[in-house]
Amino acid sequence: MLAAERLSAPAADGLLRFLTCGSVDDGKSTLIGRLLLDTRSILADALHAIERTSRRRGLEAVDLSLLTDGLQAEREQGITIDVAHRYFSTGTRKYIIADAPGHEQYTRNMVTAASTADLAVILVDARKGVLTQTRRHSYLAHLVGIPHLVVAVNKMDLVGYSPDVFERIRADYLAFAAKLGIRDGVHFVPLSALAGDMVVERGANLPWYQGPTLLELLEEAPPARDASQGRFRFPVQWVCRPQTLEHHDFRGYTGRVESGEVRPGDAVQVLPSGQTTRVKQLLLHDAPLARACAGQSVTILLEDAVDVSRGDLLVRAGEAPEPTRKLDATLCWLSERPAQAGRRVLLRHGTREVRATLAELAYRVDLAELAEAPAAALGMNDIARVSLRLAQPVAADRYADSRATGAFILIDEATNDTVAAGMIL
């Protein structure tokens, strides 16, 4: 098929968001550059620009990492500081890449990028094998609930494309993953981002590897937001009340279906008040829908005049999580200012905001040892087990059951900064 025909039709297989992570110098930026180059997603002028820069720096080959390092400070220091987003499409699927920095001090960016990812590509340098940073990133990807992990063993060109090296790394990784409880959904692929083997093209250097290329793994991964199997959850964002002559009694509750699905006639409950009613109509703009599923932003009209406002949660009757004023959670502290027990914050869960107190710091996770450590205070990049007391109840799911409605952020009321990411246990 011609490229024009292939690409001008909307991608049939939807969209996949994935994260790339690894240690410093694992060649992450090069890998992304390779993916973009070999899927013909880099345009000629962008390529010429990095060719010029590479030559100016006296490099022999084009430095593909220059495509992703966007900030002045990053180019000056030759490192990636912040999450960069890149896009490409194969014609069957659109991809959003979140490129997370590898430095330890940027764990918070890794967690940020992981929070919206459906898949993580974890880079391992074939010469170095499974490192502390590999374990840390795998733990974080697992913690944040990314369902699919691809371990890309990179720089195979520097170990003579040796199958033994690849097999040893695979065995090491699986042994460690089992300890974390990661059993399903891990794939391994040997590749060379620099030479291009097994990224998009198979290349000629890895004939012993019969499995899918990295791009094939991405193409085959289940599509984005496959959350329709879950329970219906609809945080109300905004109440649409035109109060015009034509739409005098119109009252639409707008929001996005975060999990599950809903149909007209379904019995629903409003949380935290607990009132029940039925769905009268579902609208997307002016079109009535027979069903709305996870990922869709819609407007819901209800049969009865119940009291619903922003911050409320609509769920299917009988499937309501118990509203609670105490939460046990895993917290990733994101702020440079440390926190002690007793710290007051604002908690945002879905569209609901409540005041909260950091009641107890149970323990901190030592990311090098992946063991519990005592926690007198939380510093930036710390992962900790905490409990929070809330001023008003929230209807919370366990994060393991629902990524969208089991997550929250904490905001510092004085600075308005987002200071922590939380996952409900």
Added chain:
Amino acid sequence: MAVVPTYPASTLSHLDWLEAEAIHVLREVAGQCASPALLFSGGKDSICLLRLAEKAFRPGRFPFPLLHIDTGHNYPEVLAFRDRRAAELRERLVVRSVEDSIRAGRVVLKHPQESRNKHQSVTLLDAIAELELDACIGGARRDEEKARAKERVFSFRDEFGGWDPKNQRPELWSLYNARVHKGENVRVFPISNWTELDVWQYIARERLEIPSIYFAHRRPVVRRAGALVPVTPLTPARPGEAVEEVSVRFRTVGDITCTAPVESTADTLAEIVAETATTTITERGATRLDDQTSDASMEQRKKEGYF
């Protein structure tokens, strides 16, 4: 009323997914911000934003006015389109002009022909202060430029309108934080995750009207440093340059003095989509005459308050 069939589970097309995300972002602005505005220039990206706002808020009115920062160097077709579209939607359009900022001495041009693109920042920041805006919704996309690729969907700006790329708020899940103190604001980019191709596919799918200069038309141009420069009273041919009449279209319709068309015969949306899918030049590379001075020029402008 006919019931529209829905997609089976987990096969939202990529355009449906992007649309749903953008609607969600717009409703978060409505829910969290006291005094937002939507920047509408008549360009293709902000045309998409208006469609998304209809999908987010109809049958109600938009919970924000439309705001245009007019450099005074816009194509008349685009301004006419802007005014007509706002009137059709029956939404309030506020226009603030760089021309007024120049008259008030807030903007000083180095020479009369200088591009006014970067001077928009002054007029925008003045408008934000005057209208007491706490959020400005814009049609910028991360695929446009390297510094944009690092920007949040809700991007915090300090009281000077500045962007600090090293100190951005972490943005997790879709839990956006739009809280600001008085004088500060957030810039919100609902189509952050769209590419130029997504925009054209969406315009084609939704059959959105666009200004005529996006379609191929014949226009006098000169070839200058690899770009086609339209010959207009603001951008006359230089001595020695040969004026040709070429079939062109605009990929972006910003300030006349720094926006160049591309050679094209695409006069339908389907043809534009097909051309966009196979182009070898980036949108900015082909069409912007002001971004190539340095790798960091966009980052620098954004630190100064630019969109």
